[in-house]
Amino acid sequence: MGFGQGLSGLNASSQNLDVIGNNIANSGTVGFKSGSATFADVYASSRVGLGVQVASINQRFTTGIVSTSGNQFDMAIDGAKGLFVVTQPNGATLYTRNGQFLADKDHKIVNAQGQQLMGYAPGGTNLIGMTVPVGNIAPQATDTITNKVNLDANAKVVPATPVPETLATVVLTNGGVDTTYYYRPATNQWYSDTAGTMVDTPLDNTYTTGSPAVTVTITGGVPDTTIPSTGTNVAYAAAVAAVPFDPTNANSYSNMVPLTVYDSLGNSHRIEQYYTKREPVGTNSVWEVNYAVGGVVDPANKAELQFDSAGRLASTTPNPPAINFTPGGATSPANPVSIKVVYDGSTQFGGSFSQDFVQNGYGTGEYASMSIGSNGELIANYTNGAKQTMGTLALADFANLQGLQPVGGNAWAETANSGQPIVGTPGSNGLATIKGQAVEESNVDMSQELVNMIIAQRTYQANAQTIKTQDQILQTLITMR
Structure with missing residues (x-):
């Protein structure tokens, strides 16, 4: 019976060494989970065990590096x-x-x-x-442009409508008599009415005018001092010409930002956003936005932005603005393009112009x-x-x-x-x-496996020694007389 126990120990130790060797061999195998042998003793209605058996080979499903x-x-x-x-x-x-x-x-x-x-x-x-995908990704037509812009509050107003000249109204007092005249300072021309009827007789004399009154001497129609525009006097205002938007005239807009959009076929189109500061409405500043598609301006593609005195966007007209155009060309008849333009979060502060924008279209790609x-x-x-x-x-x-x-x-x-x-x-x-x-990486702990291998080797040697000892005992028994 002693041979059986030793032999089972040799088999178990051998299988344990197989498991350890497999772990070491797969220490560089990606995703490998190390194993370990578990053992159980063997009994058969006897107080003395019949040896050992391998109960199972378990794997450690711990995470590797x-x-x-x-x-x-x-x-x-x-x-x-x-x-x-x-x-x-x-x-x-x-x-x-x-x-x-x-x-x-x-x-x-x-x-x-x-x-x-x-x-x-x-x-x-x-x-x-x-x-893995093959072929090109389908294009996506642009349908939204999201802008976040700061418009310079100190930008010069570009007049949208003409303003006629306003002659200065001057009340000259001489000898207790007040006489009202109309005056163009640039040319020192005097008029008796706003219709432009020039004064026939020279005004050469000394007068008082304004409030508080100042003394002014006129010689050859030229006053010797600046005529005040206080009291009943009204200051002169030169004529202001309207400047309609024209993309070829840099004086008709304040800033321009180009961007690229896409139609349903993935063809790109250049859109230019032109910002023009116009006359205020009440306490709100007004900016006109024009859009040019491929250099062509459609008056229907236009927006108005109003900002309050705190620089916040107060209103957008229309709300939201839209850019509509039909891509031309018989060779690539794309669908009509309609793009919503969003200005949420835009401001008018006293700083330089800046703009960030995102458009959601793209052309085809590999x-x-x-x-x-x-x-x-x-x-x-x-x-x-x-x-x-x-x-x-x-x-x-x-x-x-x-x-x-x-x-x-x-x-x-x-x-x-x-x-x-x-x-x-x-x-x-x-x-x-x-x-x-x-x-x-493999979760094999190389140092632990080497220690386990030494222990398994010692176990194998000890089981071999029990077989050797049992052989010597048996030999002694046979040689007895």
Whole structure:
């Protein structure tokens, strides 16, 4: 019987060394989970045991170190709960922690074993195979421009309507007699009425005028001092000519900002926003905004912004403004474009002009790369700067991870002992999140495994010694006479 116990010990120690050796061999395997052998004694209605047996080989599903790889398709499960769901070419479903993926010739996202990564389509609930997009992304026509602008409160007003000349009204007092005249200072011309009837006789004399009164001497129609515009006198105002908006006349606007928008075919169009400060309305400052599309100004595309005395946007007319145009060309007849223009949060402060804007359209673009969000979203990046969510990968968890069956290739299969998988998206239902362009390294502790190997070796040697001792005892028994 002694041989049996020793032999079982040798077998158990040998299997333990196999487990330790497998751990050490896979210390560099991405997603590998180290194993450990558990033992149980053997009895058969006897007070003396029959030896030892290997009860099970358990794997430690602790999280390995997450390290950056730089590969756009690599991904690491950043947490203990969750396994990638992959499908073999024959349709069988497996589970793995190895996040080293690539795109095959059919644009499927697969691992080195050819197993396809599974997930959900945007808004979907059924598992499908994840793929890399092909072809160009469809363009998106611009329908909104969001502006946040500061208009200089000290900008010069550009008159929208003409203002006629106002002659100065001057009351000259001489000998207690007040006489009203109308005067153009630039030319020293005097008139008897606002119709422009010039005074026939010279006004050469000394007068008092204004309030408080000052003395003024007029010689040849030229006063010797500045005539005050106080009292009954009224100051002269020169004529002001209206300056209608004209994109070719820089004096007809205060600031201009160009931007690019897109039609339904992805063709780009240049829009210029022209800001012109106009006469105030009450206590509000008024800015006129004109839009030129491809250098062409449509009077229907115009807005008015009013700001209160605190510099806040008080009103927008129309609300909201819109830019409407029809892209021309028989070769590319795009849909008519209607763009809502938003100025929320714009101001008129006493500072320099500044503008930030965002338009939501883009032209077509080619697929450039893939990125993975922490929530498992697979985001395709295109050459035009657009992004598109292609799907969300799935993670699975099991009630009994030890019940999974290792099948090689860094994968496990579901068994009756493991229970059915609980499948969801990363970050939901307690599942771990995802780190893109990274991998989870093996959780093998090399120093611990080397110590375990020494202990297993000593155990093997001790069991071999029991067999040797039993052999010596048996030999002694045989040689007895």
